[in-house]
Amino acid sequence: MDDLQSLGGVPAEIFRLPLEGQTIQKRDPARTEDEAPGAALKPLVFRVDESTPEVVQSVLLERGWDKFDEQCQDVEDWNLYWRSSSFRMAEYVNIKPWQRLNHHPGMTNLTRKDRLAKHLARMRRLYGESLYEFTPLTFVMPNDYTKFVANYFKEKQDLGAKPSYWICKPAELSRGRGIVIFSDIRDFMFKGTYVVQRYICNPLLVGRYKCDLRMYVCVTGFKPLTIYMYQEGLVRFATEKFDLSNLEDYYSHLTNSSINKLGVSYQKIKEVVGQGCKWTLSRFFSYLRNWDVDDLLLRQKINRMVILTVLAMAPSVPATYNCFELLGFDILIDDNLKPWLLEVNYSPALTLDCSTDVSVKRSLVHDLIELVYLNGLRSEEKKCGRISPRNSVVSLAGSSQSELCATPDSPSYASLIQLTMGSKSNPAAQHLCPKHTRTSQLREMLNRQDRLLTREAAKSKPRHKPRHSPRKMLSPYASQPQPHKMKGPTGVLPEAGSAPNDHAGNFVLIFPFNKATFGASRNGLNVKRIIQELQKLMNK
Template sequence: MERNLKNVLVISFGFLLLFTAYGGLQSLQSSLNSEEGLGVASLSVLYAALIISSMFLPPFLIEKLGCKWTIACSMCCYIAFFLGNFYSSWYTLIPTSVILGLGGAPLWSAKCTYLTIAGNSYAQKAGKIGRDIINQYFGVFFLIFQSSGVWGNLISSLVLGQSPQQVEISEEDLKCCGAYDCITAAANNTTAFKKPEMTLVYTMLGIYTGSGVLAVLLIVTFLDQIKANEVESEKETMKKESPLSLVLATFRLLKDKRQCFLIPLTMWSGFEQGFLAGDYTKSYVTCSLGIHFVGYVMICFAATNSLCSMLFGKISQFTGRKVLFSFGTLINLSCIIALLLWKPHPSQFAVFFIFPALWGMADAIWQTQTNALYGVLFEKNKEAAFANYRLWESLGFVIAFGYSTFLQVYIKLWSVPAACIVYGGNYHSKNAPVCECKSSRGRGSKGCTMAEDHNTKDTLKPLVFRLHDSVPKMVREVLMERGWSEFDKRQQDKSDWNLYWRNTPFHVTDHRNIKPWQRLNHYPETVKITRKDYLARNLKRMKGIYGSALYEFSPVAFIMPNDYVKFIAEYSKERQSQGRKSSYWICKPVNLSRGRGILIFQDIKDLIYDYVVIVQKYISNPLLISGYKWDLRLYVCVTSFCPLTIYTYEEGLVRFATEKFDLSSLDNVYAHLTNTSINKFGPSYKKDKVGIGRGCKWTFSKCRSYLRSIGVDDLLLWQRINNIVTLTLLAITPSVPLTHNCFELFGFDILIDDKFKPWLLEVNCSPALHLDCSIDATVKKGLLHDVIELLNYKQIDTLRQSKGVRTKASCASNHRLNALSLLLYNLSWKLQEDHLVKRP
């Protein structure tokens, strides 16, 4: 926590120093460089360049430089803009505005990416919900960052206020202030618009430039480097993308409807900031009080913004974002209506500060919640997501500054309420697929309402889940993200739930009493393949019915002590055929998991057991990667046994042993077993292993790429693995009772030998869903989201609302179809078995 917090503070104070300078200078542009609208024109060009930058630069720079150096280099672009203001003209301000715009998008994208990765990294280590830590980090950042407006504007007001000139504004000039600001020379001829002495301007610009240089030095010196494709606990390499793919990442994200719905909301963030910086400061403050009061007024905005940023970051966990966005919209609309009616006058001194204070409160909502929303919704594509954020926010700035010199303020004020209603109201659209975090009734957990599972117009009640105490936290987190509420037996009816998830089988009465709108995550009788001895019996039975060629994917197995005589006969036969040298065998307890109690032996005198075990031929010729043994954890979801409906997850885990395979040391569990629960305690687990990397896991995608690189037909191999899954499940399909509203998530463990033949090692009930590394988070979270999608709860829950009754289907002919499937697979298997070879 200390290291992550230190980095958050370094970024926060770096941005504080940089935007102390930029924020103060931006507030003065419309007043300081008012000739021919140079100031607002430079800001419009700046944000137009920021749009171009958002489209192309952030993913590319973050990939090439990393977050730290992207932040440092982008800050230098801001310093160039500060230098351009020393001699403000169209030839200096416009080019330096372009430079700043090009550096702006990478700066903010790298910052948001860094904070999101740091938040997820700490949450994974601490076992907390990632979005909550991200919200807190963004809250800390904006608490510190938003105070930059205080210091930047304080500097400008203190420096420019040293002018000995006394500004006196006539009543005639005041008529051209406020909502009916005159776009005429008369307005520019008021004493309020007179440019300060250049010595004071140069002093102020020197302070701003020095602040920017200090920001760069702070980042370069104290910020730890962190790449966008790693977390602190374990640095796993992601797939490399071509530069062209990185450039187009921003555009590709626009295909996501969630991003499209966020565009108006993001544009509003720039629109409302642009109005305050470009129009309120010039037409209300400078026009009525003088340019040296701009800083003091904007301090009020910044101070309120800073305090409310931290406050709303915490409140959002309890109220949800919709409540906060509604509150922000209400504040903005109230201020706009008041600004339309108000005639500013120096005698109403306090009112000049009330409006920016309220505006800062609303802006704190837009900034903290929109940034956090992007981080949560687009966790797997952070760079492109935050680039889109800067793109559309910048477009709002361009619009606000672009028409600043062409329209009177009252016209802009009439357009702003419409934009506020459209932009803020779009978030509440029933089709908007955004995340809504709120407090749950159960155990105080936080949740997120996602459009995929819950829509307030489609259902009268939220979807509800029940969890057994032993279920991993990730299951609760994913369901919360999808908008579910946790069942509370103290407040809810005992049948008022949709999903009951537990790691152990359900009692027969649970299946008997299930309601049409409910789902259990286990079928009865699936223990017949998830317990090792039952699996061996059923596969042996199927082999006798359909032939050994079809079911040769399972090693020869003996259940001890019942098959002791048979094992001795096989052992002696093997030993005689190999010249008194026996084969290798593996002994496993039938009802234990995670590698517990496993023994690998060659001499029968080493076989010792005190309970029921299964003894199998040990596959002594596994396919190795850089000398390390590995196997596959394939996730399989069965949504029906009548008819048999199987889904194999396209991604999965490749689990490695952490020491090189060696048959001369059978007692070395780190060389022969791939279980993470064992290898994470090995001496080589955290070391960078040649060809493997740190840790002990890959994804399927990476493994398949490796297999293709050595000439293996991975598609054919994948088909044979799917055949194993189907044939195994067919072995128990006739014996599974006709039970509705169940599903089962299996973990199939598959080993590939050096002949590229897949072997079934075992089938796991309730495969481990704990998160040990970043690859676990990538694979298992996506898996759970897909499983919930398969269950189609949005449709099923209508039965819960209407108390409807589902009609039971007949499965009389289903098992005959399964038998036919076996015959077809028999043919398919024989056609494939000779073709899974290395391509020349």
């Protein structure tokens, strides 16, 4: 705890974490006279709107959070705002250090089909076709109509009587809406903004049924770029057997569960697949291993695909430090075991339509909260010997994302913020303020720290700028990390300085994956250097 005593003269006792169920009885000099000793710390508060998934609210309530009530709480008294729609830029500018938003700004550059296609096309031009060969040949309509028609007739001439197959998707729609699969260009008229891709005609079939993978990715920051892959996920099946002779049978060609749960074969026991239209990802990889498929190599290819995809738009994302993003990557595996990126989903569906959804998505939300909120508490719990068995898997607890996302001029009291944000079992700040919510306690704590810093500044020249300007977010991450080596195939992070946790719950860090990529993303994104490191891995 000695490394915490430099925070503006705040007593080290403030940072000590009690055992679960205990309260702090020791009086703090900063406590006001009207505060009752041992008063219980109030829960964290989450804010929602009509679009927030029910499972998110359910999990947060289960974890002991309170739901924000604008009628009786201060407008700033919330810690997490989760909604399916995007936030306005003003909401990022006005965010407080103790608050989190579940979206980064500018993410539609990755999740809108036409914009994703344009970003990936630019990366292919800059870094070569071979690196970005995981996407099918794509045209954005109406701008690329002439190019598509020329390509279509050239290919038709080359193939002779053999047909070519294409899939057309509306740029802004999801859940399979508006998709058309065609072979003859005369059968389809383009209206509006679409992407047209070469249809993958040789998908890996399970019991003669087409499937794709819904994999969950969390981007916790862009400066430095920090990407986690969830190790569980969903495998979504078509409910009719794959048949290229009938392109209009969407139950044969589309894997969207929103479509297939309405099909006549949804409840039937299907060959190998069974009932319904979903497996867990772990069941799918187990199935592949039974056929002597190297599932680890397949995962590595998917990880590389995810990194390259996020990297395509990462330089355009404004720097904000109080955000995270859960993305749904849709990936198709062909019969040569090559993964293809189909699309990236914004606010991937968290509805619970079947038992597979329940087992995957509830754990997903639990682990996401662990990843975003509890990292900063790990080091103190570990130092004090209070880390629970559930949390013991986080081997880089002391690293967190603290200085990874902290700007050089961040105020020193950022550590104080993080240590009071962890979980309902952390009453470390219960004696700091007589207010009735966690966020009001944090505001009071910040004000007190300001006064302390001001007094210190009068005595000596400050090392840090006293405050950020309104448009420069305070970093909420704040442990004092020790050097750590990452376990497993992810490589070694810098021996000096901080590093993100290698995993939290079932989320595993896939970027940065070594010292070079960490350095190339810490102070501005050096895309060329990162590409070089990825190519080294590919060569191995």
